[in-house]
Amino acid sequence: MWTLRPTFLLTLLGIGSLACATGLPEGVSPVRRAQELREFSQDHGGVDARKGIPIAYPFRLRIVEEETGSPTPAMIALRYAPEGTFAVPAEAADFFGHFDDGPQHRRLLPIFAPHWEPVGAHCVDGTATFYLIPGPWDLWVIKGIEYVPVHEEFETGEAPTPDRTVSLRRWVDMKTRGWWSGDGHVHSTLTNPFQRARLVRWARAMDTHVVNVLEMGDITATWFKQAGFGEAFRYQVGDTVLVPGQECPRTDEFGHMEAMNLSAGLVREPDRYYLYDAMTLGAHRQGALVAFCHVSDQTYQVDQGMSLFVPTGQVNLAEVLQFERLDPALWYVHLNLGWKLAALAGSDVPWGGSIGEVRTYALLGAEEFTADRWFEAARCGRTFVTNGPMIEFSVNGAPPGDEITVESGENLRVRARAWGHPTIGAPRTLEVVAHGRVLASATGVADSTQAIEIERELSSAHGLWIAARATCPNGEVAHTTPIYVNIESKGFEDRAELAANLAVRRTRLDEITVLVRTERESNPSGPIARMGDEILARVAIAREIYERLETGATDLSALRFR
Template identity: 35%
Template sequence: MHQASQTLTVVLFQFFLIIGLALPVPLLAQQPASGRLEVQVTDATTNQLTPVRVRLSRNGWAVKKLPKAAVGVMYGVWDHADGYDYQPDSSYYVAGQFSLDLPPGTYQLSLAKGPEYLEQKHQLQIEAGQVQQQNYQLKRWINMPEKGWYSADDHIHIRRSPREDSLLLTWTQAEDVHVGVMLRMGDFWEAYYPQYAWGEKGVYQKNDYLLTSGQEDPRTPELGHALGIGASDKVRFGKEYYYYDKVFDKLRELGGLGGYAHQAETFHGYRGLTLDGLRGKVDVLELLQFCASDKPLITNHYYHLLDLGIPVTAVAGSDFPWCGNDHATGPPERSARLGNVRFYTYVDGPLTYNSWKAGLAAGHTFVSNGPMLSFEVNGQLPGSKLPVSKGTTLHITAHAYGNAAQVPLQSLEIVGHGKVLGRVSISDAGQSTEHLSLTLDIPAEQGIWLAARAYGNPTQAAHTTPVYVQVDGKNFHNPATAPQYLKLSEGYLKELKKDLKNRQADPQYRAWQYRAGLERRIAETQQVIKGMKKQLR
């Protein structure tokens, strides 16, 4: 009987092969080669599906199999098609659920949604022929929108048309970035990452998340990279490319704000910041970013302008897909990521494009890549001008909020005129890795700018825009440091002027072609410096 059964099996096997039909499973007695993973992710507060960043790995290596639910948008440096579904760290975005067939084995699943949510890591065992259904809830450790503060990334380089809006919004929602500013980028020759519309016409919004258009243009190696946010149109003067002030003036005319990217640290941005900042052309400065250093907070050029009595609003942006906190060259968790730094704006009422712009124009901001800040001087928010009479008590309160596992606070400082006026750390009584608080009462003897900054782990920091205290109608500049900052300003201008005398062979360096116009602007700035010196006498 056994031999007859084997003969029948062979005959049937040949028969099914000849007629092209699938073999009956009971005859083959094969085991399934894979199992199935089905995942749903909801927000613990709303119980609704929520966009999320997913990374699936096995034995430390990312699984190179993408679920159909992964949301793809073309991106890349210089507007090239370097990526689509996968992010630089091999993660991807889904709108809240996905399924995937996987070979049997042990897998690691990471779920994340920006710094306000607790990241989750799970180990999964996939069995052949079995469906594993997993439902996860993402929990917040802090809810900044409930406090009126909404996050923004001012530096995202992705081309956009109306067709991509809903997909891109899923990306920003997955990182919990409430305002994503898509930057058209330019250089001397052309522009990249086109945007289809500007101002209110370029806004795409669902609930309290929105996308808007901005620009990083002009960009030169001699003067730095300029930012434009919130204008009703793009601004570019191709034949006068090195005259940044014309761009900043036009941006303001169009209802926008202008300033400098990359903390004015790279591409000689400190020269442009000096040239335009001292003449009152600069509104914002990117204070937090991972392009120049693995330490994201660089304040020296910011404090330079502040101590000269020039108000500048602190903003921050990822410069995606260019910059990670090791310049996108290290392990996956340190690669370029949308929203890896951000700034928060206080919005009075519901979040709209115009209410956000109003909060930004008022300077009600702080920058962060983890620690959350609350800061007031006599009840006034960051960015406020506070006129007082001499001797008035300045009541300063600062709070930093963190999470022991994800954002372990280390210290909180109140800074005035660049000096630490008060500091607490986790070793002080009543302080912890999750909450640091500091209160100071000081007399208003002279004008001063006051700000708060906080630090978490070695790559986590936060800093507010200052409150500008004006005593008896006088400015908030720092008489003690202004002379040295004016001397430094003169040094930067001399550095630029020297460059203008040398015709460069490298075609990227074109400042020498604009020598006459730039020298006029340098002369104007030197006159401003002379006026400031007279005021200090």
């Protein structure tokens, strides 16, 4: 994604080079900075005579898991309160060379989360060494959303500050419930072992187990190069794994699409670039999953792309949570047509904030964690997305992503549960939705760790999809993939709104037809004009699918792009 958020512009303009509280230039390396400060202290008795500022004294911070007492990677922000400037730990990972058009040095990483006040943080591997001038300091430490974030205030004086240890405590361990976290959308060059080691440290510092690292392209080139694709090019430390994939094709006419867990190589045909099925079919042949990106933001004409390519059954997921925003309206539209689309969340680093600030949880149950099992769970739709609260949901005991068949009028046992931690986001509302309409809701107690629960028996005379969603007062959210309920095997689309929905889909196809005609007139040698006949052939197939759907047909499997 190329849209720059204001907070990210700060990074480009120097959020990573905010004046260090020592007063020394940001460009000086941490090792050299520490050496100069020690020399200044020895030579000038605690005052930097050249700069007229107090000399900084060493301060060492150790970050440990409360349960084990062992050092653990984490994100840390130490801010000099009077000026709002950040001290840079000597051990901070420097993501130089990771981002093709980002800053030359990238240590202060943005985090976009309602519960994270400092905006930025440094990635460390369990220890952090600073040199601090006298005065008041604010310290924040975070490790994803399953740990309670730490915020402390302290003051330094004209003497070394005692070392301190920060213990991070889990408020929930979703692994023990069978749910494993992942970030569906991260961009970083990964061509050498140093880059892989830094990126996996960042993922571990945010407690994110599967990171989909996407080479990004357009019709002319690709960026954020990967060393290769497939199992041999994964990089795993403990239960954290980096998995190469692609975000390509990307156009302003049909939206952006990604492929996760490619096994053989990049799927990109510039001569067929606007024929997105060329990528989806190639990716599926490699066993990969395909998703439309930025569905929540509805950018880059993604609705046109979804109207054209989703009906053929080649898209597995929709990216519905990103940049602190979950707007499911467009996702609901396509679910209401009877298409299965699992929920996906992705940070879109570096245009987003941090790895794992939004995340996709996949249900492995009692199975041992592997990346392949995570992707298979995502393929089956056993996912929920969140940037704070946790959520669980079942219908007749079936988890998200499952399809169940019942008789007309048969009761459906619906169970939903949402919970959180007040320092991150405790849910205030829990809703069960079907075809986008609220069937049941419950309200929780503000700033409480107590779960909100819904247990209802519902009945329906027609098929439907049912999902659960939760919202916190600070704006943090969670949403499950639907469970698909067939009544006597007649489908789960929203028949009540089908005519109106199909009218909009046909309008989108009309817009594509006009696009091809316009491009042929104004840019006859351009890619859309050159691929015009094949694009229009796909429009014709999508129209036929919509026509059959309107007449009540349920088996549309024979209609596929050639």
